[in-house]
Amino acid sequence: MRRAASFLALLLCLYWTGAQGESGGLTGNDITQTEIQSEILGVKSTSDQTNITPDIWAELKELRDMAIEHSVELRKLEQETRLTASENEVKELQRENTVLKARMKTSEDVMEELKMENTDLQSRVTASEDKSKVLEARMNASENEVEELKRQIADQPKVAFSLGLTDSGQVGPFNTDITLKFSKVITNFGQVYSPTTGLFTAPVRGAYYFSFTTLDTRSSVWRRVYLYHNDKRVLFSYNFSASSHESVSNSLVLQLEKGDVVYLVLPASYSVFDNTNDHTTFNGFLLFPL
Template sequence: MKGLVCLLLLLETFVFVNGGLNENEISQQLSSEDRRQNPPQTDTLRAEASTDSQQYCHLCFPDIHAALRELTATVTEQKANIRALENRLRDAEQAAEQQTISLEELKKKTDETSNLTLSQVEELRKENRDREIAFSAGLMESGSGDVGPFTTEITLTYRNVFTNIGNAYNPITGVFTAPLRGAYMFRVSVYGIGPTQASASIVKNGERVVTAYDAQAQGGLNSSNGVVLILEVGDVVYVRLWPDRRIYDHSQNNHNSFSGFLLFPLREDELCRM
């Protein structure tokens, strides 16, 4: 600054001595002098700015690249996770759809089984009702007295019915008719007062099977017998009193009785094996 002041003083002196300089000349001289004393710093500033920029880039760019690499890795990982989740979701949807189909099939089978079970239960009920076959009856429905003797064999009618499940026994005719193929148990009992002979037989389809027999000169006599028979549907079983035989009964004591019941039904193949 001091140099500039001195320069101005010299110029004034010079102008005064030489008759003066014009304003442009003075300005040019001042500019020249100023450049000489204060050379431009543009290049230096530019160099410093470039150096600072390089240093800043040198410091920042590695961090940016690292961040970019880390971000890229994170994005890639997230994409992989998304794909995995999409695959799991697709698998879950397929599994749910399969389970829905399985549940529908199970429900359908359950309904069919339920209907089948109900049908089977009803069939079993009907079959059980068919199997409920049993009867038992006494000879006299009321009073007391002798039956016989007769010159020919006769069918005894047991009219005092105790049990007749299935209504297979007819108390009017004294005949049992098999409603179901199967094995049946029959029993007969006879009673008389001597002197007499008591003889009665269980008959199947007109053929004598077993006989209950007793003879006594005096006093009471009794006998019984039983048999298991294989009957087809429609086979008949009844009791026949022998000729010249006499039995005695009392409606309250029921000395003479005829009973039968189904042991179990038989299928066709079981009958063939027999």
């Protein structure tokens, strides 16, 4: 570019010198300058070239036009070079943008996957929390039931007795029916049996279990005993044996109201036997309140 500018300046100088010659003629100094310029341009008159006179001004104009054309072409080339560089930069930026878009798409996909995993984890945590709440509710219900059972057991009357008749041996026979009074108290929870009267008194309304066993040491006699509920005979047990030391046993469940009484009766002309071995016993307990 600098060479073209220098060349163009030289051409302008020559063009200006030629213009001066046309307007006022050539002086000695002008001729010398013309020769110097002709040498620079490589155009010099010699004795063997006297018949050839080039049109220097036409050539100068042509050279000027060529210089201008070259300058224009250089500018176009620079512009094209810059445009090409810009296009390359744009293509590079587009490539980088494509890479960035791909990376962004990958990041978005990863983000969506993480969101899905997070949603799944939240669902599982929520399900676990719901199960925990259900289990906690069931545990609380079970604890409440246990507490209720404990309360019921604590509130339920303690009713149970086990008795032996006597250590004196044979009891009876008598001329009339008698209530057997079991004097040996093995257990008597709730103090529900009275050895003085021979009566069991129900403390609450409920279902009660009773059992008894009697022994008679006489032979070839009838053995008989009754169980009464209040004034009603509800159990009649007897047997006959030719041998001695025969026993009679029986049991039943009764529904009693609070204050009801249960007791054993030995009929007239019958007897029972007991000693320290407790051959004749009476037992009972509360199954459950009603």
